Structure formats: structure tokens, C-alpha cells
Amino acid sequence: MNMGKFGYTFSMMGASWEVLKKDKELLLFPLLSAICCLVVMASFALPMFMTGAWEPPDAETATTAQQVGYYALLFLFYFCNYFVIIFFNSAVVACAIMRMRGGDPNVAIGFRAAMMRLPQIVGWALVAATISVILRVIENSHKKAGRFIAGLLGMAWSLLTFLVVPVLVVEKKGPIEAFKESSRLLKKTWGEQLIGNFGFGLVFFVLGIPGILLIVFGVLAIGGAGVAVGAVLIGLGILYMILLGLIQSTLQTIFQAALYLYARDGKAPEGFDERSLSGAMQRG
DSSP: OHHHHHHHHHHHHHHHHHHHOGGGGGGGHHHHHHHHHHHHHHHHHHHHHHHHHTTOTTTTTTHHHHHHHHHHHHHHHHHHHHHHHHHHHHHHHHHHHHHHHTOOHHHHHHHHHHHTHHHHHHHHHHHHHHHHHHHHHHHHHHHHHHHHHHHHHHHHHHHHTTTHHHHHHOOOOOOOHHHHHHHHHHHHHHHHHHHHHHHHHHHHHHHHHHHHHHHHHHHHHHTTTTTHHHHHHHHHHHHHHHHHHHHHHHEEEEEEHHHHHHHHHHHTTTTSSSHHHHHOOOOO
């Protein structure tokens, strides 16, 4: 991995932004995804909190039934959450790929594409939920060492599955085949995956500073200038952070779609620079 890869990655981020500018309605998908995830969280969190079932069972004192019940409920939560995220990401990928191939996508096309891949989405949500529960078991059973091990395994899993959703959308493969294909493409894209995640995180962290400052000044204003001024500043800061989060999520998904197309076909998607992509795929 060399420093030139950072330039290639930011070039791809710019190209992803151009795709989003042409199809601003894509922001609706991560917005709906976030709303649905909040509904899922509330559906599980409130009953679990009221019953005390949110606390992981003690491996030494808990009965087998208590442990099985806890992790079964956790599995259901993960499954519902992953299903929502994968469904809406699939819609974004389908629209982005259509745009990169010269088409003119819309929200209805994205929803239709995701609905047509429901079996693949359900299958991958089941796999992702299973892995998440296994990582949680490792984390809960070994405390500090468990967290470290689970963190490393989780990072490796994220790399291996980075391109699963584009594979599901384009090739309509089942979860195991999609995982194998994503893993195969890893050797072409590992540098871009690492730097892409780092690059997006760094850029949006910097862009998020104004929103954080608005919230901080709003909190300070409540104790000084007045509640009304503070509430307005806090509201503006929250809205700014929400919009920024939607943009980041959409751009990262477009980035995944473009990376997948080039890694698979060896040809730059429309709107993406061939030279940057070819440089991005060089090992080293």
C-alpha cells in the first residue's frame, strides 16, 4: 500500500459525489434505513430494558436456558437490523450501478431491485447476524481478551465482506457464493477498502466539526443567552449531523459499487477516471 493510493481513493470519492449529485433522491434510502433501524432498536430495547434482559448473562452463574434465550433474542435483533441495512444498501447499489452504466435511476427502481433480491438479502442477513452473535459470545466470555479478539475478527470480517452487497445485487448470488466472490475480489481491492474507510471517516469527521460546535454552543447558550437560542443551535447542529451522515452512508455505498464493477470487469464505470482506478488496483 503506498501514499498514491490515497489520491486514487479521494478521486473515487469525488466521482461518487458526482453520481450522488445526479441522483440526490438516493439520500432517501439511508434516511429510511435509519428510521427503520430506530424502530427495530426500540422494538427490542424497550422490552429488554424493562425486563433486564439486555444485560449479557454471566457465564459462571447463568443457566443454559438463560444464555440460549439471551443470544437467541440478540440474534433476532441483529437479523432485523441487518435486513434493514442490507435492503436499503441494495437499493442504493442498484441505482448507482444503473447510473454508472448510463441509465437514469429513480427511487422506485431502487426499491424494485431490492425487492427482487429479497431471498439473497434474507440469506445474507442470517449469515451476518450469526457472525455478530459469535463475536458477541467471544467478547462476553473472555472480557478484555475477548474484546481484542472479537475486534480483530470483526475487522477481518468487514474486509472480506466489503463487496458482498454489490455481488448480491449484480450477480444475485446466495450468501455463501457472495461471500466467496467478495473474498476473491479482496486481493484486488484490499488497499482501497482500508484507505477508503479511513478516508471517508477522516473527511466526514472534519466536516462534522461545525455540527459538533453548533451543539456545544447551543448547550452553553441554554445556560447563558437563553433556552430559545440554545435550542435553535442544537437543532441546527443535529440536522447538520443527520444530513452529513446520510451523505456519508450514500457515498460509501456508491464507492463500493464502483469498486466492485472495476474489480470485476477491469473497466472504469461511467464517471470514474480509468487512470485513477487502474492505479488504485495496483498492489504494493
